[in-house]
Amino acid sequence: MRPETEELAEIRRAVRALCDDFPGEYWRAKDAAREYPGEFVDALTKAGFLAALIPSDFGGSGLSLDAACVIMEEIQASGCNGGAAHAQMYIMNTLLRYGSDAQKDEYLPKIASGELRLQAFGVSEPTSGTDTLSLKTRAVREGDEYVINGQKIWTSRAEHSDLMLLLARTTPKEKVEKKTEGLSMFLVDMQQVIGRGMEIKPIRTMMNHSSCEVFFDDMRIPASALVGEEGKGFRYILSGMNAERILIAAECIGDAKWFIDQARTYASDRNVFARPIGQNQGIQFPIARCYAQMRAAELMVHHAAQVYDEGGNPGEEANMAKLLASEVSWAAADMCVQTFGGFGFAEEYDVERKFREARLYTVAPISTNLILSYLAEHVLGLPRSY
Ligand SMILES: Cc1cc2nc3c(=O)[nH]c(=O)nc-3n(C[C@H](O)[C@H](O)[C@H](O)COP(=O)(O)OP(=O)(O)OC[C@H]3O[C@@H](n4cnc5c(N)ncnc54)[C@H](O)[C@@H]3O)c2cc1C
DSSP: OOOOOOHHHHHHHHHHHHHSSSSSSHHHHHHHHHHOEEEEEEEHTTGGGGGGTTGGGSSSOOOOOOHHHHHHHHHTTTTOOOGGGGGHHTTHHHHHHOOOOHHHHHHHHHHHHTSSOOEEEEEEOOTEEEEEEOOOOOOEEEEEEEEEEEOOOTTTTGGGOSSEEEEEESSSSOSSTTTSSSEEEEEEHHHHHHTTTEEEEOOOOOOOOOOOOEEEEEEEEEEEGGSTTTBBHHHHHHHHHHHHHHHHHHHHHHHHHHHHHHHHHHHHHOEEEEEEEEHHHHHHHHHHHHHHHHHOOOOHHHHHHHHHTTTTOOOOHHHHHHHHHHHHHHHHHHHHHHHHGGGGSSSSGSSHHHEEEEEHHHHHSSSSHHHHHHIIIIIIOOOOOO
C-alpha cells in the first residue's frame, strides 16, 4: 500500500491518543450495564472527528471519506466501539447531497458543534426486513405537515439522538409506476415528537449497541422535514449506501487489526509446555493468514474510498470492501479466541466483548448474501433472483 499522507497519519495519532482515555475497563462497564458511551461520543465530537464529513462552511472539517475511514478504523483498532457514533458519519451523505439549504443551515453547524446528535437511521422494519421497498411505515401529507404511522426496528441509538433520518412510504406501492418510487426521506427532530406520536423501546442485544424499536402513532412533523423530493427517498438511500459500506468496512479493518495484535502479543507471552504458544505453527499460521486477508481487504477499503472521493460511483468496490472486511474481522475474532484459549472467554481481556461486537457486521447494515447478490447480478450480469 502507498505510504499514508502526513495528514492521515496525524489523524490516526490523534484518534489513538483520544482512545487511550477510554480503556477496556470503560467499555466493559458500559457493556455490562448496556449503557450508551456518552463520554466517548462527546470526546469524539469535541475533537471534531464526528464532523469530519461536514464541510468547513458549516463548522465541520470537510475531510475526505478516506480520512473518515482512518478515524473509524483507528477507533476500532484501539479496542473502542465506533458503533456508538458511526451513523453520524454515514448518514451525513444524504443530508449533504439532498438536504435543502434551510436544513443544512439549521442543522449542520449544530451537529458539527455537538449541540445536536444525528445518530438515528430509521429504515428497517419488522415485517419487510431486507426488502426495503416493502416497508409499511406511511407518511401522509396534511396541509403543511406529514402524519406518520408505522414502526421501525433496530433503529440504533434512537434514545441518544436528537435527529433521525426516517424512510417512509408516501405513495402506496400499488400506485407507483416504478417500484423504487413512493418512498420519502425525512429529517425528524426527535425532541419535538418523543411522547407525542413517537415511542422508543430498547431491544437488549448480544452486545451494547443501543438498538431500539420505534413506534409512530399519528406522529406529526412539519412538511419542511422532507429531504429532497417526495417519492425519491429510496434513490437517496442507495446513493448513501456506498459511503456507509466503506465506513463500516474501515471499522471492520480496525477490529481485525485489534484481534491480530492481541493474538500476536498473547501468543508471544503465553508459555505452555515451557515455550511460547506462538512458537507452534498451529498458532502462528491462523494469525498470519488473518493478517494477509486483512491487508488485502484494507487495500479494497481505501481504493473504494478514493474512488468515492474522486466523484466516481464505487458500488462494486464499496460492496466488495464491506464483504471482505466484515469477513476478515469475524475470522480474526474467531482466531483470537482460539489463540487465547480459555482466557478468550474471560471478560477482563476484552476479546469476548470485541468478538460479540464484531459479529454484527456480516449481518448489518447489509448482510453478506445481499452483497453477493449485488455482485452476482449487477457486476457479473447473472439473472435477477428477486
Ligand atoms: C444490532 C443491529 C443494529 C442495527 N441498526 C440499524 C439501524 O440503525 N437502522 C436500520 O434501519 N437498521 C438497522 N439494523 C437492521 C439491519 O440492517 C438488518 O438486520 C439487516 O439489513 C438484515 O435485515 P433483517 O434482519 O430484516 O433480515 P432478513 O431480511 O429477515 O434476512 C434474514 C437472512 O436472510 C437473508 N436473505 C433475505 N433475503 C434474501 C435473498 N433474497 N437472498 C439471499 N438471502 C436472503 C439475509 O441475508 C439474512 O441473512 C440493525 C440490525 C442489528 C442487528
